[in-house]
Amino acid sequence: MKYLKPWWSDGGGLLHLTILLSLAGLRVDLDFYLLLPQPALLRDELLLLGCPTSSFYALSPFPASGGWGHAGQLHSKGRELDPATLPEGLLFREVRTLGVPFIPRTRVDAWLVHSVAAGDADGAHGLLGAAASASSAGGVGASVDGSSQAAPGGGGDPREARSGPLAAGEEEKAPAEPTVEVPDAEGRASEEIQVLRERLEAAVGYSSQHEENEQRVSAQEESLQQNNEDENNIANKPDWESEKTTDSRNERHLNGTDTSSCLEDLFQLLSSQPENSLEGTSLGDIPLLPGSSNDGMNFSAHYNVNFSQAISHNVSLHEAMLLCPSNRFRRDPVARTSQPQEPFLQLNSPTNPEQTLSGTNLTGFLSPADNQMRNVTSQDLLCDLDVNVFDEINLMSLAMEEGFDPMEVSQLFEEPDSDSGLSLNSSHCSTSITKSNSSHSVYDEEGATGYSSDLESFSHHDLEGAVGGCSPEPSKLCHMDHRNDSGFDEEVAFQHIFHNHTYHLQPTVPESTSESFSWPGKSEKIRSRFLSGTDRNLSCDERRAKALHIPFSVEEIVRMPVDSFNRMLSRYYLTDLQVSLIRDIRRRGKNKVAAQNCRKRKLDVILNLEDDICNLQAKKETLKREGAQCNKAINIMKQKLHDLYHDVFSRLRDDHGRPVNPNQYALQCSHDGSVLIVPKELGTSGHKKENQKGTSKSERRN
DNA sequence: ACCATCTGTCATACT
DNA sequence: GGAGTATGACAGATG
Numbered sequence: 001m002k003y004l005k006p007w008w009s010d011g012g013g014l015l016h017l018t019i020l021l022s023l024a025g026l027r028v029d030l031d032f033y034l035l036l037p038q039p040a041l042l043r044d045e046l047l048l049l050g051c052p053t054s055s056f057y058a059l060s061p062f063p064a065s066g067g068w069g070h071a072g073q074l075h076s077k078g079r080e081l082d083p084a085t086l087p088e089g090l091l092f093r094e095v096r097t098l099g100v101p102f103i104p105r106t107r108v109d110a111w112l113v114h115s116v117a118a119g120d121a122d123g124a125h126g127l128l129g130a131a132a133s134a135s136s137a138g139g140v141g142a143s144v145d146g147s148s149q150a151a152p153g154g155g156g157d158p159r160e161a162r163s164g165p166l167a168a169g170e171e172e173k174a175p176a177e178p179t180v181e182v183p184d185a186e187g188r189a190s191e192e193i194q195v196l197r198e199r200l201e202a203a204v205g206y207s208s209q210h211e212e213n214e215q216r217v218s219a220q221e222e223s224l225q226q227n228n229e230d231e232n233n234i235a236n237k238p239d240w241e242s243e244k245t246t247d248s249r250n251e252r253h254l255n256g257t258d259t260s261s262c263l264e265d266l267f268q269l270l271s272s273q274p275e276n277s278l279e280g281t282s283l284g285d286i287p288l289l290p291g292s293s294n295d296g297m298n299f300s301a302h303y304n305v306n307f308s309q310a311i312s313h314n315v316s317l318h319e320a321m322l323l324c325p326s327n328r329f330r331r332d333p334v335a336r337t338s339q340p341q342e343p344f345l346q347l348n349s350p351t352n353p354e355q356t357l358s359g360t361n362l363t364g365f366l367s368p369a370d371n372q373m374r375n376v377t378s379q380d381l382l383c384d385l386d387v388n389v390f391d392e393i394n395l396m397s398l399a400m401e402e403g404f405d406p407m408e409v410s411q412l413f414e415e416p417d418s419d420s421g422l423s424l425n426s427s428h429c430s431t432s433i434t435k436s437n438s439s440h441s442v443y444d445e446e447g448a449t450g451y452s453s454d455l456e457s458f459s460h461h462d463l464e465g466a467v468g469g470c471s472p473e474p475s476k477l478c479h480m481d482h483r484n485d486s487g488f489d490e491e492v493a494f495q496h497i498f499h500n501h502t503y504h505l506q507p508t509v510p511e512s513t514s515e516s517f518s519w520p521g522k523s524e525k526i527r528s529r530f531l532s533g534t535d536r537n538l539s540c541d542e543r544r545a546k547a548l549h550i551p552f553s554v555e556e557i558v559r560m561p562v563d564s565f566n567r568m569l570s571r572y573y574l575t576d577l578q579v580s581l582i583r584d585i586r587r588r589g590k591n592k593v594a595a596q597n598c599r600k601r602k603l604d605v606i607l608n609l610e611d612d613i614c615n616l617q618a619k620k621e622t623l624k625r626e627g628a629q630c631n632k633a634i635n636i637m638k639q640k641l642h643d644l645y646h647d648v649f650s651r652l653r654d655d656h657g658r659p660v661n662p663n664q665y666a667l668q669c670s671h672d673g674s675v676l677i678v679p680k681e682l683g684t685s686g687h688k689k690e691n692q693k694g695t696s697k698s699e700r701r702n
Numbered sequence: 703a704c705c706a707t708c709t710g711t712c713a714t715a716c717t
Numbered sequence: 718g719g720a721g722t723a724t725g726a727c728a729g730a731t732g
Contacts, residue, residue: 588710591712595710595711
């Protein structure tokens with residue numbers, strides 16, 4: 001088995017390649033980590049391997065003092081390595097094969113070991129020897145902090161903080177050995193086991209009452225010990241180490257081999273991967289590139305680590321609610337690695353990949369399926385539980401506890417003057433009654449009352465028989481294939497049916513007794529104060545639907561295609577009241593949307609008209625300006641013509657050499673372009689024109 | 703208290 | 718004829 005150096009490259013994201021390859025069914029050494037500048041590339045590679053993106057962890061942050069090497073250098077255990085001198089090992093070859101470019105800007109660090117192996121940073125440092133010394137200041141904590149993004153060169157440049165940064169070429173000068181004490185392999189293994197056990201126990205602490213977890217830890221510990229022994233046997237003669245036995249770095253590698261094997265065992269223990277799925281698998285077996293996607297999926301699938309069992313999922317809703325919003329974000333890294341709540345917290349932060357590599361992060365070793373499952377069950381379900389859900393839970397629980405009777409509540413809010421007709425608002429009832437000949441329900445604003453005329457005959461059995469979960473034929477109703485040709489998935493629409501969709505008015509109305517019935521003189525505001533916030537936020541139809549235990553949401557009723565809607569009405573045992581209410585809700589909902597659209601269109605029309613007005617006004621102004629400019633030009637032309645006219649006459653002389661009086665003569669343009677001087681009194685006489693022609697000709701000659 | 707605006711609803715015509 | 722849509726009108730809620 002190859003022992004591979006921890007290998008980092010600086011960049012934007014970090015891959016715990018061990019996990020990746022292990023997820024891919026490959027056995028690799030633990031302390032091989034890859035940091036890619038483009039996590040997206042990594043994700044693509046993972047996808048090609050069939051690993052869902054949830055199964056790898058792009059960790060970018062490092063402790064500011066986290067043992068970075070020089071950019072463009074490869075460091076191992078605090079010493080710079082020349083990548084060219086590294087053995088042409090399987091690792092790099094396969095890394096390239098995987099399509100992951102070798103990035104010369106590599107660094108060696110051990111902090112991930114901290115996060116994996118122990119909360120004890122010092123001990124973890126010892127695991128990888130010199131490399132850990134460079135990151136001793138903050139390896140554990142920051143290593144788990146996936147959001148700090150300690151970029152090289154940024155504040156607190158890790159290169160400056162590392163111990164003995166080595167420039168390229170200095171490698172042969174045998175830089176000072178790190179001061180971290182490296183315990184012997186056996187002792188380290190024992191420590192690792194102990195640390196692992198502690199952390200594992202801490203991880204499962206919240207469900208430690210389950211004995212199977214204890215048994216699991218014990219069994220895995222045994223497996224770890226066994227694997228450790230195997231690793232020691234194997235690691236003594238690594239392939240490429242034997243080729244470079246004179247290299248002191250290899251000695252250090254050998255020193256770290258035990259640790260690495262221990263870590264690998266740790267990883268294997270954590271991942272609980274079947275041995276035969278890893279053993280004997282070489283990197284060369286990696287299913288490569290596009291065609292291997294399916295295979296990758298297969299081995300990802302068969303990598304069926306059920307580590308979620310080791311993680312407590314006994315999270316109460318309250319705890320989940322408390323944890324959900326805050327724990328999605330970064331936490332104190334030290335606390336992450338030291339606090340036993342880690343797995344518990346992880347439940348609420350699976351989308352934060354950085355945290356998945358935290359010290360007790362067992363989820364990081366979950367199989368993709370487990371990860372996905374956990375993502376859904378722990379985070380999405382919990383975090384997506386909105387307030388309404390809990391309100392409804394509270395409603396139901398309160399109703400169950402307090403013996404809530406929907407009929408009582410319905411009558412509680414019954415408007416005394418609303419006895420017939422469709423009305424949605426109490427004060428609106430009077431007018432609606434007169435306008436509507438409908439004999440449908442009458443609800444006051446709280447909507448708990450309806451069909452008052454029929455209400456007396458509206459038995460409680462009707463409610464129970466028609467409302468969600470109480471259908472007379474639940475199996476029939478709940479397991480129908482609701483898909484229809486219209487493409488509307490009724491299963492989606494009826495998803496509430498599959499839940500306990502019994503509607504209860506929240507019985508938090510104080511003194512919901514007969515006293516509450518004597519409210520006719522009280523305003524809606526006063527009465528609304530006695531409604532819970534949930535009910536206040538409900539629309540009238542929603543409250544009515546609640547009151548009548550309509551097993552569908554208003555949204556469903558309104559948006560459902562007519563075919564599905566009719567099918568729904570036919571398939572569910574609904575009372576006439578309920579059917580009538582559902583139809584009213586649908587009609588009102590449709591009309592409400594129509595009204596909204598209508599108003600929107602009207603507003604658009606108004607806005608368009610206003611725009612047209614603005615445009616026309618602008619156009620009018622433009623035309624005005626153009627007209628003024630034309631007039632101005634005309635006037636200029638007139639003035640020029642006038643000036644020219646007088647200039648011409650000033651130059652004209654009659655037969656006697658006297659100036660031509662412009663008051664007596666005028667210039668006239670002929671069709672052929674010639675200009676004639678015409679006496680004004682004779683201007684209209686063609687005969688005189690002819691005479692003037694001769695004159696003008698003579699004048700022109702002059 | 704008054705007013706403007708928004709919104710839901712109803713009635714009606716139309717598709 | 719039923720369902721949906723469009724729209725004017727009305728009334729309550731709200732700022």
